[in-house]
Amino acid sequence: MSARKRVTIPIRIEPGSDLPAAERAAVLEAVNRNRALEGALLPILHAIQDRLGWIPPRTLPLIAYELNLSRAEVHGVVSFYHYFRQHQPGEHVIFLCRAEACQAVGAVALEAHAKRALGVEFHGTSGDGRYTLEPVYCLGNCASGPSLMIDRELHGRMTPERFDELIGATSTSAASASGSASGSAT
Amino acid sequence: MSVTIYIPREATALSLGAHAVARALSDEAARRKESVQVVRTGSRGLFWLEPLVEVQTGEGRIAYGPVQAADIPSLFAAGFLKGGKHALNLGAVESIPYLKNQERLTCGRLGVIDPVSLDDYRAHGGYEGLKNALAMEPAAIVKAVTDSGLRGRGGAAFPTGIKWKTVHDAPGPQKYIVCNADEGDSGTFSDRLLMEGDPFCLIEGMTIAGLAVGATRGYIYLRCEYPHAHDTMTQAIASAYAGGYLGPDVTGSGRAFDLQLRLGAGAYICGEETSLLESLEGRRGQIRFKPPLPALKGLFGCPTVVNNVISFASVPIILQRGAQFYRDYGMGRSRGSLPIQLAGNIARGGLVERAFGVSLRELLYDYGGGTRSGRPIRAVQVGGPLGAYWPESKFDTPLDYEAFAAGGGMLGHGGIVVFDDTVDMAAQARYAMEFCAIESCGKCTPCRIGSTRGVEVIDRLVAGDRAAMQQTLLRDLCDTMLNGSLCALGGLTPYPVLSAIDYFPEDFSKAAALEAATR
Numbered sequence: 001m002s003a004r005k006r007v008t009i010p011i012r013i014e015p016g017s018d019l020p021a022a023e024r025a026a027v028l029e030a031v032n033r034n035r036a037l038e039g040a041l042l043p044i045l046h047a048i049q050d051r052l053g054w055i056p057p058r059t060l061p062l063i064a065y066e067l068n069l070s071r072a073e074v075h076g077v078v079s080f081y082h083y084f085r086q087h088q089p090g091e092h093v094i095f096l097c098r099a100e101a102c103q104a105v106g107a108v109a110l111e112a113h114a115k116r117a118l119g120v121e122f123h124g125t126s127g128d129g130r131y132t133l134e135p136v137y138c139l140g141n142c143a144s145g146p147s148l149m150i151d152r153e154l155h156g157r158m159t160p161e162r163f164d165e166l167i168g169a170t171s172t173s174a175a176s177a178s179g180s181a182s183g184s185a186t
Numbered sequence: 187m188s189v190t191i192y193i194p195r196e197a198t199a200l201s202l203g204a205h206a207v208a209r210a211l212s213d214e215a216a217r218r219k220e221s222v223q224v225v226r227t228g229s230r231g232l233f234w235l236e237p238l239v240e241v242q243t244g245e246g247r248i249a250y251g252p253v254q255a256a257d258i259p260s261l262f263a264a265g266f267l268k269g270g271k272h273a274l275n276l277g278a279v280e281s282i283p284y285l286k287n288q289e290r291l292t293c294g295r296l297g298v299i300d301p302v303s304l305d306d307y308r309a310h311g312g313y314e315g316l317k318n319a320l321a322m323e324p325a326a327i328v329k330a331v332t333d334s335g336l337r338g339r340g341g342a343a344f345p346t347g348i349k350w351k352t353v354h355d356a357p358g359p360q361k362y363i364v365c366n367a368d369e370g371d372s373g374t375f376s377d378r379l380l381m382e383g384d385p386f387c388l389i390e391g392m393t394i395a396g397l398a399v400g401a402t403r404g405y406i407y408l409r410c411e412y413p414h415a416h417d418t419m420t421q422a423i424a425s426a427y428a429g430g431y432l433g434p435d436v437t438g439s440g441r442a443f444d445l446q447l448r449l450g451a452g453a454y455i456c457g458e459e460t461s462l463l464e465s466l467e468g469r470r471g472q473i474r475f476k477p478p479l480p481a482l483k484g485l486f487g488c489p490t491v492v493n494n495v496i497s498f499a500s501v502p503i504i505l506q507r508g509a510q511f512y513r514d515y516g517m518g519r520s521r522g523s524l525p526i527q528l529a530g531n532i533a534r535g536g537l538v539e540r541a542f543g544v545s546l547r548e549l550l551y552d553y554g555g556g557t558r559s560g561r562p563i564r565a566v567q568v569g570g571p572l573g574a575y576w577p578e579s580k581f582d583t584p585l586d587y588e589a590f591a592a593g594g595g596m597l598g599h600g601g602i603v604v605f606d607d608t609v610d611m612a613a614q615a616r617y618a619m620e621f622c623a624i625e626s627c628g629k630c631t632p633c634r635i636g637s638t639r640g641v642e643v644i645d646r647l648v649a650g651d652r653a654a655m656q657q658t659l660l661r662d663l664c665d666t667m668l669n670g671s672l673c674a675l676g677g678l679t680p681y682p683v684l685s686a687i688d689y690f691p692e693d694f695s696k697a698a699a700l701e702a703a704t705r
Contacts, residue, residue: 042450100571103617
């Protein structure tokens with residue numbers, strides 16, 4: 001009878017135990033690496049987003065638990081900063097500059113073109129999942145605009161034509177292009 | 187013998203193809219069995235010439251630019267390793283008039299040195315300011331900065347020495363040095379250029395500030411839109427630690443100074459110092475009420491110096507050459523030099539460091555060469571998205587904090603954005619309000635709600651919907667924002683809006699004019 005198995009009744013589920021393994025690992029690693037820092041939350045959020053590409057809302061309880069913060073506090077920080085993303089992005093993120101110096105050299109027209117070419121509004125992801133389009137307010141490339149950054153690569157003096165080259169418009173808009181091509185062939 | 191070639195690793199040069207040029211150059215040199223050593227530098231800030239390739243010759247550095255990867259074979263064929271003739275040959279780089287006619291006190295090493303080489307930095311006068319500072323009493327360092335006349339280069343132009351003295355005199359076991367590298371103003375890039383081209387200069391300036399006020403910890407709050415600056419600063423901080431210039435015992439002096447680099451996350455408001463401190467503490471970047479001043483209760487409630495990158499980077503030369511040397515440049519109460527940034531629709535955009543007093547006209551035409559589009563300049567915006575739009579009639583204003591304020595403008599961080607005559611100033615005014623709405627931290631009502639109402643009123647005004655009334659309403663709203671906002675975001679957004687209406691009224695009455703014409 002001393003061999004009777006001890007049963008622990010889970011009073012509360014351990015935060016994060018329901019997370020996908022990759023997300024749980026990303027959060028714990030980010031937390032453990034940075035928790036000794038003064039004001040550690042932003043470095044931790046950066047580390048998570050660097051790893052996962054976004055900060056899934058379901059990870060917030062674990063982040064909050066690990067840092068002894070409330071979920072509301074973590075949510076407040078994640079949602080305050082434009083850079084932190086709560087939706088999964090496409091394979092690449094295009095940061096398109098909307099600020100004045102780029103406006104002076106055609107950023108407004110480039111923005112319209114980019115949205116048309118990708119078939120998205122800002123914060124949206126193209127249908128093939130390759131590109132997410134984000135506005136950015138200055139990349140510091142103000143004498144060589146219009147500027148955009150794809151992931152971490154900066155491009156200057158951008159034109160609609162160069163934008164198409166850059167994103168390989170031929171492959172992304174393949175559906176509509178092949179549609180019109182087959183239309184003319186028949 | 188190996189020839190040394192300098193190619194920038196700075197972001198603008200990279201955005202125009204500098205990596206491809208460096209690669210093509212190495213490949214071509216290998217193919218021709220030429221021995222070259224490529225040094226990746228910062229940029230001198232002559233952006234219309236980037237990628238600018240410099241070759242070390244017996245007659246100094248000879249510049250070629252703008253070079254594309256496809257130009258490399260013809261450059262070799264022209265004997266550019268010996269400074270040979272070529273269509274892209276610009277002669278000795280130091281004799282290019284744009285660069286020659288500058289007073290580079292703070293930015294003198296940009297494009298010259300390998301930014302992450304401590305040896306290079308020291309060989310060009312680096313860490314001499316720190317050496318002098320270490321031999322001085324803290325109060326004497328503060329006095330030197332005060333006497334130099336240096337004022338905050340971030341935009342507010344507050345006397346740096348007075349801020350330092352406040353922190354120096356404040357009691358507290360822990361004090362902080364915080365560098366505001368959240369350079370969010372469109373049309374500005376001098377902080378970025380400095381961090382990418384001469385990061386040790388910033389580290390040295392912050393270390394001196396630490397010695398002066400008794401702070402042992404520093405943070406650089408860098409915007410995440412600057413990944414290249416992040417890479418360079420990270421490398422430089424690691425080298426400074428390895429070289430004994432940071433840590434518990436700075437160059438064997440027994441004085442400690444630790445420095446950390448932190449990334450922002452795309453919030454313009456974090457360029458406001460109290461928002462920045464909130465963000466550094468790990469919270470939403472909402473501004474704080476002042477007082478208390480950050481100098482007394484700043485980061486984690488401790489006395490804190492918060493200065494801009496260029497302010498800190500101007501300190502080493504002041505300590506190296508003396509307060510009087512720095513003070514001898516400039517005009518009126520604006521002493522020393524300002525790294526001015528020519529941006530937007532400009533033929534020769536880039537960095538122009540001059541003593542205060544140079545006129546806008548000289549910058550726009552003599553340095554800038556007019557617009558890139560070749561059309562007339564219609565408006566310039568000085569001082570970032572919160573700066574006034576000025577017409578040609580104001581171009582003789584000298585660059586001086588007081589002269590700009592007297593003219594209803596703001597010199598700010600020294601960015602000048604140029605627009606040609608195709609600009610729609612009503613759209614620019616609308617954008618100013620829209621930007622404020624996007625970036626408002628939400629703490630105060632005039633900024634949070636006023637900006638959204640501002641967009642709506644401008645839309646109605648431009649549509650000609652009871653225009654006279656809308657204009658009264660807009661001016662009233664601007665008055666509320668100007669006087670009722672907690673910080674400069676809401677408080678200065680009226681500047682671009684009102685200046686656009688005052689100087690370019692015709693752009694706001696197109697619908698009304700059209701209606702009158704067709705009636």
